[in-house]
Amino acid sequence: MSSVPRAERVRGPDDSWTTALRERIASTVPPGQALPDRQPVYVSSWIYVFGVLTLAALTVVVVTGCALAVGGAAWWHVSSLGHFVNSLHLWSVELFFGFMVIHLWGKFWMAAWRCNRTLTWSTGVVAFVTSIGAAFTGYLSQSNFDSQWISAEAKDGINSIGVGGFFNVLNPGQMLLWHALLVPVVVVALVVWHIVLVRRHGVVPPIDASTGDEEGS
Numbered sequence: 001m002s003s004v005p006r007a008e009r010v011r012g013p014d015d016s017w018t019t020a021l022r023e024r025i026a027s028t029v030p031p032g033q034a035l036p037d038r039q040p041v042y043v044s045s046w047i048y049v050f051g052v053l054t055l056a057a058l059t060v061v062v063v064t065g066c067a068l069a070v071g072g073a074a075w076w077h078v079s080s081l082g083h084f085v086n087s088l089h090l091w092s093v094e095l096f097f098g099f100m101v102i103h104l105w106g107k108f109w110m111a112a113w114r115c116n117r118t119l120t121w122s123t124g125v126v127a128f129v130t131s132i133g134a135a136f137t138g139y140l141s142q143s144n145f146d147s148q149w150i151s152a153e154a155k156d157g158i159n160s161i162g163v164g165g166f167f168n169v170l171n172p173g174q175m176l177l178w179h180a181l182l183v184p185v186v187v188v189a190l191v192v193w194h195i196v197l198v199r200r201h202g203v204v205p206p207i208d209a210s211t212g213d214e215e216g217s
Contacts, residue, residue, distance in 0.1 A: 033199050040202075042209050047110075050103035051198075057096035058191065062184065064089035069180050073143060073172075093135060104128055112204040120197040120204075127190035134187055137179035140169055147172070 042048075067085050068076060076086035104124065113121040140151050151169040158164045168174055 029196060029199050033202070036199075040205065040209075042206055043203055045206075047102075047106040048203060050099045050106060053099040054096060054103050055191070055195075057092050057099055058187075060092035061089060061096055062188070064092060065180065065184070073141075073176060077143070093138070097131070097135070100128055100131070107204065110204055110206060114204060114207075115201070117197075117201050117204055120194065120201060123190055123194040123197060127187060127194060130183065130187050130190060134179060134183040137175045137183060140175040141172065141179045143172060151175075 064085050068082070068089060071079070071082050071085070076082035107121065107124070112124075136154075140147050140154075151172075154169045155164065158167055158169055167178075
């Protein structure tokens, strides 16, 4: 009969994968910063709201997009429910870009790349540019006259930069795949990376913020 207590027998070594994962998470986002309950007083400004509004709109975009994908490529043309979900998807995209543009310009004039936040700023800008590609392929996936006209007008520009053989805007199946799977995965990954960096370094303070403004509210 072993004399080692049961608690010590089942405890893993200090270099186990769970320990490594915990330390990795702690080094990525400091404890208490993932879901903080206190923020600096300057966060009460309206300009800080648009980042959260952008995330909320993106959530509706993803949920309604998944519903449209389950319904099928023509569901929103023959079903009143599908038309409603498609309208939610469209208007959530409009709000997403509206909120994101205000968020982007607000952070630009605040010089949000200050204080080791260059990567945070860069991921946000790249996410914005990638979202334009998602919106473009979405318009090409409408399977109506609008999408036909947009694709016909876009094909010459795409061919002029030499990528028409790989990115065929006249192929609705390829555009639907880009829009429903490939580009959204990149956008969501960039947004998650952006949020992790924000939580790691904190929200950027105004340029004229004083030291006392750093205290939580």
